[in-house]
Amino acid sequence: MSMLSVDRLRKEFGGVQAVVEVSFAIEAGRIHSIIGPNGAGKTTLFNLVNGLYAPSGGRVSFLGCDVTGLRPYELAARGMARTFQNLQVFFNMSALENVMVGCHLKSDTRLLPSMLGWPSIARGDRATRARAVELLHEVGLDAWVDADAAAMPYGALKRLEIARALAAEPKLLLLDEPAAGLNPTETREIDRLIQRVAAAGVTVLLVEHDMRLVMDVSDRIIVLNFGRKLAEGTAQEVRRNPEVIAAYLGTAAAQGAGSRHA
Ligand SMILES: Nc1ncnc2c1ncn2[C@@H]1O[C@H](COP(=O)(O)OP(=O)(O)O)[C@@H](O)[C@H]1O
Ligand SMILES: [Mg+2]
Structure with a gap:
């Protein structure tokens, strides 16, 4: 079974055919x-x-299920987690908090907007914080754990986004x-x-x-x-x-x- 397969996927924007009948499969x-x-x-x-x-038009299957739509x-x-070509980092948070948001995505992303306003996310529970620190280490950002995202250089932000995506396991x-x-x-x-x-x-x-x-x-x-x-x-x-x-x-x-x- 393929991890991901797309079948004759299409996307049009007005007259622009951005994706035309694309099919492929991704092995685990x-x-x-x-x-x-x-x-x-x-x-x-x-x-x-x-x-x-x-x-x-077309379909997307992920882990054997049709997930189109x-x-x-x-x-x-x-x-399934992703990063963006144009950074999608929370610039009003620290590096650690950015990754902790990713840890919470795993449990229920529908809570995300409300969680962003919760003081608890800044404090976090100890396990989530420890996991986030570990992920920052894995992407080589030990020196930036408590830094404001807004103060981080571009290259570090690219890795921060990967850490946040990985946090969702x-x-x-x-x-x-x-x-x-x-x-x-x-x-x-x-x-x-x-x-x-x-x-x-x-x-x-x-x-x-x-x-x-x-x-x-x-x-x-x-x-x-x-x-x-x-x-x-x-x-x-x-x-x-x-x-x-x-x-x-x-x-x-x-x-x-x-x-x-x-
Ligand atoms: N949201 C959108 N609205 C209108 N046109 C879009 C949109 N996104 C992408 N396109 C158009 O679709 C085509 C493919 O764009 P894109 O997927 O960004 O290409 P790539 O990532 O390979 O550079 C381009 O012609 C682009 O202008
Ligand atoms: Mg692109």
């Missing part, structure tokens, strides 16, 4: 990536998978461009973090623009172009696919797609 325990040029429909596909958008909090409760983690805007050193850290997360048993679906990151970490790659699935395969297969090279990789990216560790 792997790192899958979705790549494609800007505007290819990657984020829209994520928004369809995690229930932020209702599809214009379910809301993000319902999918979170079933074990997902079975499937969707990461939308986790390395966007990061320098090469920070990108390598994200690369290692993704591999650690996967090694810990969380299935990862990554949307990424950074070819080197994708080629490094992905077991399987899905290529989108103009909303359609252009190709799917291992990094090697995708890299050699003439259509992919023509549509997306180009010469510069194809060089980078070799290996940055070479």
